[in-house]
Amino acid sequence: MPKKVVNTGSALGPYSSAVVAGDTCYVAGTGGFVPGTTRLVEGGIEAEIRQTMKNLESTITQAGFRLRDVVSTTCYLRDIEHWPLLNDVYSGYFGHEPPARAAVVVGDMPAGANIEITCVAWRGKDD
Numbered sequence: 001m002p003k004k005v006v007n008t009g010s011a012l013g014p015y016s017s018a019v020v021a022g023d024t025c026y027v028a029g030t031g032g033f034v035p036g037t038t039r040l041v042e043g044g045i046e047a048e049i050r051q052t053m054k055n056l057e058s059t060i061t062q063a064g065f066r067l068r069d070v071v072s073t074t075c076y077l078r079d080i081e082h083w084p085l086l087n088d089v090y091s092g093y094f095g096h097e098p099p100a101r102a103a104v105v106v107g108d109m110p111a112g113a114n115i116e117i118t119c120v121a122w123r124g125k126d127d
Contacts, residue, residue, distance in 0.1 A: 006063045009036035010055070012110045018063045023123045025063045029076065029116040030056045031109070038111060045082050045114050049089045052115050057093065060121055067093055069121040075103045076116040086115065 006018040010033040018027045032041050032048030033055060041051040057067055075086060083103070091098070099119070109116055 004063065006059060008055070008059055008062070010038055012038055018059050020063050020065075023125075025060065025065050025069070025121040025123075027056065027059050027063075027119045027121070029118045030059060031111070031113040031116045033111075040111060040113060045079075046085055046089070048114050049082070049086055052117055053089055053093050056117055056119065060119075063121070065121040065123060068097075069123050070094070070099045070119050071122050072100045073102075073117055073119040075101065076106050076109065076118075077103060078106060078109060078114045080105050082114065 004020040005016045006020070008017040010031070011017060011028070015028055017030070018025055020026075030052055032051035033039060034041055034051075035055065035058065041047050060067060060070065075090075077083065077086065086103075
């Protein structure tokens, strides 16, 4: 089965926004960019987290998956103080059975972003 590539127009380098290989979708780091651009949303960290989650959902959908197919995420934050806000927004997207998750605090990110999330989604045979 050939791989499927998804490009959202927000990549800051030579990479795809997502790649589907068989029943698995690998989503590159997704940030709080205005859709189709490399410009971060305005409005502070909460707006950036909310846009990041919207962009992640949009990328997954373009790849032919749903958020409930996400099995693992990695969240990169510039400031650990944003952790509670991330949890509040994140839980609204993943509900009662959230994916496995890791979080990493980093010193800097491209475009001055405060958050980036990458994920892996898997579509089981019974879906």
